[in-house]
Amino acid sequence: MIRYVAGRWGASAALRAARIGGGSLPELPTSSGRSVVVRGYAAKAGEAAEPSFYEFRDRKIPFVSQLDIHEPSLTGGMPCFRVLDETGQCVLDDASAYEVDEELGRKMYENMVKLQTMDTLFYEAQRQGRFSFYMTCFGEEATVIGSAAGLDFKDHVFAQYREHGVLMWRGQTFQEFADQCYGNHRDYNKGRQMPVHYGRKDMNFQTISSPLCTQLPQAAGAAYANKLANYDGITVTYFGEGAASEGDFHAAMNFASTLACPMIFMCRNNGWAISTPSDEQYTGDGIAGRGSAYGMPAIRVDGMDALAMFHATTIARDYVVKNQSPILVEAMSYRTSHHSTSDDSSRYRELSEMKAWKARDPVARFQIWLEHKGWWTEEEESVLRAESRKAVMKVLDMAEREQKRPLRDLVEDVYDVVPEHLEKQYQEIKEFAKKHKHLYPNDIPIE
C-alpha cells in the first residue's frame, strides 16, 4: 500500500527547520555529487501543498525534482576491524577494550593449535586411505575459534561444514572426531554421514547438510522458533561467500530481517568457493555490504585475527540479545586449504598466492601476541604441539580398531518407528546372519 501524503513531514530536522523558517532551500547530497533540491515545502498560501514525501510504510522518502542514477560506491566500502596486524602486533593505541585475559587467551590459542594439528594429521590419514574424506580449515582457525569463544554454549549453531572448531571449543574430543570420521560403533552419527559432517544435539550443533546454504533459512526458522519459545540463547549460522550466492541466502536474510530473528549470520569470506574466486562470485561491497539492503546491521572483521573475531562476535551477540533481531558478520580470511580431499586447488590458483596467505597464518599471529603479553613461552609451544600430535595419532589408531555399528542400525531412524516392511527385512537379515556366520563380517554386531 502506497500513500502520497501532502504536508506530512519526515524526521529530518533540517527539512523541518527549512519548512518552519520558510527560507532557504535545503540541499541533500547525492551519490553523484550533484546537489538535489527538495521540492514541495514552498507552497504559497492558498495553494494546495505539493506532496513532499513518498510515505511508504515506515519510510518517508523525500521527493526530488532532479532525476539521478544513484551509483554504488566503487571505492571504500565497509571498513574491516582488526586488533592485530599480520605480524601479531597490536595496532590500536588503546587496546584494553579489545583484549582477552590470560586464561581465555591461552584457551583460544590451545584450541587453534589443536585444530591445526588435528586437521594436518586427519588430512594425512585420509590421504593414506585410512578413511574416505576430510576437510581442513587452514587459514580460518581464528575465524572459527574466535567466534566460537564469543558465543555461549546454549547458542544454536547451524554450520556449513568447515566449522568443526566450534565443536572442539565446546568440548568435542579428538577421539569423538576420529570416531565420526571412521564411522565406528562409537560414532554419534551412527556411521551414516560423510566424515566431517558432524552434528550433535547435546552441543547445540545442527547436523551438517551437504547441499550448500540450506542451513541459512533453517537457522532463521530456528531463531524465530527460539524467540517464540523465549529460549535463552541465540542462533548462529556459518556460511561461505560462495554460499551467499544461493537463493537461500537472500530468503534467509529477508526472513530473519522481517521476522526479527535473534541470530548472527556469520560469513566466512575466504576468497574461494572450490575453484571460483570471490571476485567472480559477486560484485559490490562483499557480503557485509548486503546487510543494509535487508535493513540488517553488519560488521566486517579480519577473520585471521582471533582477538578481532572474538570481540566482533561478542558485540554482535550482545546486539542480537538486546534488540532481538539479526546481525550480519563478514569475516575476511583466506582458504589456505584445498576445498576438500576431493580437490586439488593448485590447478586453479597460483602457488605464490597460497604461499603469501599461508605466511599470514592466524595461529602464529595470535601466538606472537600471547608471547608479547608474556603469557606463552617457546617451551610451552613445543610441548603443546608435541602432545597434540601424539594425542591425535593415538585416537586415529584407536578409532581404526573399533567395531562398526550393529546390524539393527540398518532399519532405524528412517521413520520415528521402524515400519513393518523394514522390520520384516531386518528379521530376515538377522536370521540369515546368525545361520551363516562365515558370510557375515565379524566387526558388525548382529544384535
Added chain:
Amino acid sequence: MNALRRAFVTRVAKWPAVTVVERGYASQTEMTVRDALNSALAEEMRKDDKVFVMGEEVGEYQGAYKITRGLLQEFGAERVYDTPITEAGFTGLAVGAGFSGLKPVVEFMTFNFAMQAIDQIINSAAKTLYMSAGTISCPIVFRGPNGAAAGVGAQHSQCFGAWYSSCPGLKVLAPYDCEDARGLLKAAIRDPDPVIFLENELLYGNSYPVDDKILDVDFTLPIGKAKVMREGTDVTLVAFSKMVGYSLEATEVLAEKGISAEVINLRTLRPLDRETIMKSIVKTSRIVSVEEGWPQSGIGSEITAVANEEAFDHLDAPVERVTGADIPTPYAANLEKSAFPTVDDIVTAAERACYRSK
C-alpha cells in the same frame, strides 16, 4: 579491503590450454560416454549459435566431470557460462533465456543439487507453454549425473527419474551407452520442449561401440522410443541408464539356466514407450522392471501399470520389480552396495517370474 580484494583477484591465467577432443571420428570404433556427450554438445553448439552451456564449473574447470571439456576454448565465455553457486538462481536465469528464444543447456553438477531449482523446473519450465496458451515455449536441456554414485552418502546418491517423469510438460531422457548419449542429447537440444537429461556418473568413463552412423553430426534418436537391446522369448527385462548394462549381464546368466530374456532400454522415461513394452509382453508373457530408484511410485510402478493396462491378458506371472532399497542411501561402502540392484537380483527376479525359483 582493497589489498585483500587485489589478492583475491590474482588468478591462474585465463582459459588454460586443454586437449580438445579430436573431431572426425570416421575410423573410431569405440568411445567413452564422456566423449560422446562432449562431442554431441560441441556439434550442437557449432550448428546453432543459440545453444549455450551454463552451470557451476563448466568453463575454466572444464566441468566437474569434464563433460564440457574444451568448450570454453572453442566457444568463449559468452556461450560457456560459469555461474555463481545458486541452482535456484541460475536455473531461473536459464528458463528466462529459454523463454526469450535461446537454447540453454544447463549442467547441474549432479541432479541432487537441482532440488534447489525444482520450482523453476516444474512450475516455470514445464508449465509455461500450457499457461501461455502455446505462445511461450522453453527449449531448454537440464543435464547432469543422476542416480546412485559411489561413496557420497544419502544426499548425493539417488535417482530422480520417477520425480521428473511424473510431471507433464517435461520430457525425461536417460541414456545408457554412446549411441544413446549422442543421439538423445542432440535430439534433446534440438527439441522445442524442456528436457531433463539424466546421465550417470559411473557410466561416464565406460567405452561403448560406435560406428559412422552414430558419429554423424546429424545423428539423433527419436524421443519417446525405447530400444530392444537383445531379443528373447521367455521374459522381458525393462531398464534404463546403468541398469541396462546389468540387465544385459543378467541375460548371460539366465541363458545358462535355459531362460531366454529380452532386454528393453527405455531411453525415454517420459513420454514412456508403452507400445514397445506391450509388444514384448505379448511375446514373453513375463516382465521384470529394473531401476536404482526407490520402489514406491517408481518407474517400476509405472511399468507395472502399463503391463496391467496394456497386456494384462498376456501375463503369465505377476510383474516383478527390482529397485533400490527403501531407505536413504547409506554411506558405508558395504551397505551402499547392498542398497542397489545387482545382476544376481535381476536373475533371481527373472527366475521368479518364470516360476523357476527354489
